[in-house]
Amino acid sequence: MLRISSEQMKATFASILQKEGFSADKAASCANIFTENSRDGVYTHGLNRFPVFVQMVQQGLINPDAEPVLAENNGLIEQWDGKLGPGMLNGKICMDRAMKLAEKHGIGCVAIRNTNHWMRGGTYGWQAADQGYIGICFTNTIANMPPWGGTEPKLGNNPLIIAVPREEGHVALDMAMSQFSFGKLLQYQSEGRALPLAGGYDEDGDLSTNPDEIIDTQRLLPVGFWKGSGLSLMLDLLVTILSSGRSTSDITEAGKEFGISQVFICIKPKDQALCAQLTSQIIDYTKGSKPSDADRPVSYPGEHTLKTRVENTKAGIPVDEKIWAEVQAMLEPR
Amino acid sequence: MLRISSEQMKATFASILQKEGFSADKAASCANIFTENSRDGVYTHGLNRFPVFVQMVQQGLINPDAEPVLAENNGLIEQWDGKLGPGMLNGKICMDRAMKLAEKHGIGCVAIRNTNHWMRGGTYGWQAADQGYIGICFTNTIANMPPWGGTEPKLGNNPLIIAVPREEGHVALDMAMSQFSFGKLLQYQSEGRALPLAGGYDEDGDLSTNPDEIIDTQRLLPVGFWKGSGLSLMLDLLVTILSSGRSTSDITEAGKEFGISQVFICIKPKDQALCAQLTSQIIDYTKGSKPSDADRPVSYPGEHTLKTRVENTKAGIPVDEKIWAEVQAMLEPR
Numbered sequence: 001m002l003r004i005s006s007e008q009m010k011a012t013f014a015s016i017l018q019k020e021g022f023s024a025d026k027a028a029s030c031a032n033i034f035t036e037n038s039r040d041g042v043y044t045h046g047l048n049r050f051p052v053f054v055q056m057v058q059q060g061l062i063n064p065d066a067e068p069v070l071a072e073n074n075g076l077i078e079q080w081d082g083k084l085g086p087g088m089l090n091g092k093i094c095m096d097r098a099m100k101l102a103e104k105h106g107i108g109c110v111a112i113r114n115t116n117h118w119m120r121g122g123t124y125g126w127q128a129a130d131q132g133y134i135g136i137c138f139t140n141t142i143a144n145m146p147p148w149g150g151t152e153p154k155l156g157n158n159p160l161i162i163a164v165p166r167e168e169g170h171v172a173l174d175m176a177m178s179q180f181s182f183g184k185l186l187q188y189q190s191e192g193r194a195l196p197l198a199g200g201y202d203e204d205g206d207l208s209t210n211p212d213e214i215i216d217t218q219r220l221l222p223v224g225f226w227k228g229s230g231l232s233l234m235l236d237l238l239v240t241i242l243s244s245g246r247s248t249s250d251i252t253e254a255g256k257e258f259g260i261s262q263v264f265i266c267i268k269p270k271d272q273a274l275c276a277q278l279t280s281q282i283i284d285y286t287k288g289s290k291p292s293d294a295d296r297p298v299s300y301p302g303e304h305t306l307k308t309r310v311e312n313t314k315a316g317i318p319v320d321e322k323i324w325a326e327v328q329a330m331l332e333p334r
Numbered sequence: 335m336l337r338i339s340s341e342q343m344k345a346t347f348a349s350i351l352q353k354e355g356f357s358a359d360k361a362a363s364c365a366n367i368f369t370e371n372s373r374d375g376v377y378t379h380g381l382n383r384f385p386v387f388v389q390m391v392q393q394g395l396i397n398p399d400a401e402p403v404l405a406e407n408n409g410l411i412e413q414w415d416g417k418l419g420p421g422m423l424n425g426k427i428c429m430d431r432a433m434k435l436a437e438k439h440g441i442g443c444v445a446i447r448n449t450n451h452w453m454r455g456g457t458y459g460w461q462a463a464d465q466g467y468i469g470i471c472f473t474n475t476i477a478n479m480p481p482w483g484g485t486e487p488k489l490g491n492n493p494l495i496i497a498v499p500r501e502e503g504h505v506a507l508d509m510a511m512s513q514f515s516f517g518k519l520l521q522y523q524s525e526g527r528a529l530p531l532a533g534g535y536d537e538d539g540d541l542s543t544n545p546d547e548i549i550d551t552q553r554l555l556p557v558g559f560w561k562g563s564g565l566s567l568m569l570d571l572l573v574t575i576l577s578s579g580r581s582t583s584d585i586t587e588a589g590k591e592f593g594i595s596q597v598f599i600c601i602k603p604k605d606q607a608l609c610a611q612l613t614s615q616i617i618d619y620t621k622g623s624k625p626s627d628a629d630r631p632v633s634y635p636g637e638h639t640l641k642t643r644v645e646n647t648k649a650g651i652p653v654d655e656k657i658w659a660e661v662q663a664m665l666e667p668r
Contacts, residue, residue, distance in 0.1 A: 072604070073440075074440040074602070074603075074604035075436075075438065075439040075440025075441065075602070076410065076439045076440050076441055077440040077441050077601070077604075079604075102409075104409065105409040105410045105439075106407075106408040106409025106410050106411040106443075107409065107410055107411050107441065107443050109440075109441050109601075134572070134575070146623050147620050147621075147623050147632045148632070149623075149625050149626060149627070149630055149631075149632045149633070150620075150623025150624060150625055150626065150632040151623065151624050151625070151626050152622075152623045152624050153623075154619055154620045154622060154623040154632075155620060160565075162565075162568040162572070164568070164571045164572075164575065171567070171568070171571060173564045173565060173567075173568045175558075175561045175564065175565065179558055179559075179561070197559065205626055223557060223558030223561045223562065224509075224513055224557030224558040224561075224562055225513075225531065227509045227513070227557045227558075227562075228557065228558055228561075230507045230509065230634075230635040231494075231496075231507060231509065233505070233507075233616070233620055233634060233635065234496040234498070234505070234507045234635065236616055237498045237505060237612075237613060237616055238468070238496070238498070240612050240616065241468070241498070241603055241608075241609050241612055241613070242601070244604075244605070244608060244612075247612060247615060247616050247619070248616070248619070249615055249616060249619035249620075250615075267411070267443075267576070268408070268409070269408075269575055270406070270408035270411075270413075270578075271578070274575075274578060275575050278571075278574050278575055278578075278581060279571060279575070281581060281583055281584075282567070282570055282571055282574065282581045282582070282583060285488055285581070285582070285583035286481050286484075286488045286489060286567055286583075287481075288486075288488060289480050289481050289483075289484025289485065289486045289487075289488040290484060290485050290486050291483050291484055291485070292483060292484065292485050292539055293483070296483055297483075298481045298482070298483045298484040298488075299483070300564075300567060301564040301567065301568065
């Protein structure tokens with residue numbers, strides 16, 4: 001398996017983005033986030049997604065120069081306009097701002113409209129937790145999942161992120177509302193493997209573990225059936241209303257996933273020592289459940305991410321050779 | 335099927351609670367919430383749960399006289415102490431307070447410790463939505479579900495409620511983190527029916543739709559497997575840290591479900607007309623997905639609740655005759 005160092009990957013991404021019109025600073029920030037996503041094992045939103053990002057820049061759907069601006073205040077809730085800038089940079093700025101508000105008021109809430117795909121939502125949860133804050137954020141997406149009882153995609157998989165700081169490794173949940181993301185389906189498909197659990201429906205309307213069938217029908221299964229379907233709908237309502245932005249309906253109507261809506265909430269624990277103590281107690285208790293497979297102890301959200309980070313930092317980041325070659329070719333003059 | 339009018343049910347509950355030491359006011363408020371829960375079709379947390387509530391009052395675990403007090407401020411986040419009062423009354427007070435804060439600041443957040451079971455979490459979501467606010471609340475519970483990969487219950491099913499106001503009927507999600515609640519399992523068991531989908535594990539560790547088997551193993555299935563397990567853990571972390579209260583670990587250690595922790599968040603939409611318009615757009619779009627069963631159009635969270643409410647208000651509230659008789663017997667002198 002080909003492994004690339006963080007430094008090499010970052011430098012490659014940054015050079016390409018500068019060629020695409022990004023300032024040196026912004027190219028470095030974006031390159032850093034793509035690299036960290038792959039380093040943390042979220043390959044679908046690291047290297048593997050980089051070509052799509054560049055394509056969207058080339059199509060004018062993402063504006064490398066745009067900077068988000070504060071548009072309106074709803075009391076302490078801030079409404080920002082992302083001006084169709086890179087979603088990762090907008091996301092970082094919003095979570096930073098939510099932290100500033102939380103520093104002052106205990107809680108901060110920033111909603112942003114006209115922004116773009118933030119790649120891995122976990123990035124912004126870890127960002128808050130790294131500074132000792134609780135970070136909560138969620139986004140809408142283009143429709144990619146039918147609501148429960150429906151057959152046509154009319155809901156986004158609208159990821160929800162909740163991160164709580166912890167010295168030994170943050171507790172960080174990053175969950176999309178489909179049981180498997182589209183990226184995961186593609187990964188299983190390219191590896192010719194069946195899903196470990198039903199992830200959608202075949203053309204007869206039966207539950208299926210075959211990624212080909214699910215990709216054909218576009219009937220991805222919501223997490224927990226009607227429950228994840230409902231939660232996805234509520235998250236679209238919240239991001240759309242709070243940002244006065246575009247809903248999954250509007251985004252899907254436009255045909256391409258750009259100009260989406262997101263919310264960033266930050267909370268400052270009042271007593272850091274007590275917060276740490278309660279967090280440890282809860283994690284230890286949960287991990288104490290006797291595992292069904294003796295070789296696989298119960299883990300907490302974020303635990304595997306950290307393990308992968310340590311491994312990939314040491315050994316280099318594993319890459320899909322075809323995609324890595326494709327990205328390197330972008331360095332050549334067109 | 336026996337049906338009882340709201341008035342009769344409410345009067346019955348109120349008389350019993352007064353006998354148990356509740357003031358006339360508090361008895362009426364609690365009776366009202368129990369009745370509304372049954373009226374809305376949440377029988378497991380209406381009539382069916384009333385005897386358990388009375389028992390907990392008799393055991394001294396719920397204090398009828400206690401009133402919650404503001405204990406501390408973390409900036410705009412308020413920390414309340416529920417003083418082990420009735421969970422429904424504490425919940426109402428907290429959501430009211432969160433609305434007051436949202437009125438002033440756009441967002442309000444109230445965390446409460448030492449409170450008790452709020453019965454149906456949806457009650458407080460509808461409460462906020464009835465006043466034109468977005469309501470979000472969540473609670474921890476005694477451990478009743480193993481974490482993903484574990485075999486012993488170490489997580490609560492920690493319900494999450496999100497409600498968005500809407501003139502034609504609020505959009506209100508009320509979801510516990512187990513695929514089926516324990517109350518639902520008991521209901522299927524008493525009706526001798528299999529669950530429509532796997533709801534937990536049998537003693538061989540295989541997924542099961544048999545409520546008897548799942549109740550035996552106590553291995554309820556989290557919503558979306560690892561995802562609902564992770565979300566449940568995060569909600570316990572949030573309520574515990576924000577309230578400086580007891581975690582699922584502490585509650586379970588004590589052996590009885592009392593003195594739990596909850597969070598109530600309220601948001602005031604800045605522009606009510608725009609909020610209504612965006613909500614309608616999202617609901618119409620989602621409901622437009624072609625249904626897999628032509629007779630069952632896609633519904634939004636809260637839609638069936640409202641339908642049941644209208645039906646039960648007209649025809650009377652259907653009751654389990656055995657439980658209704660048991661409750662009526664409580665009116666007799668002991």
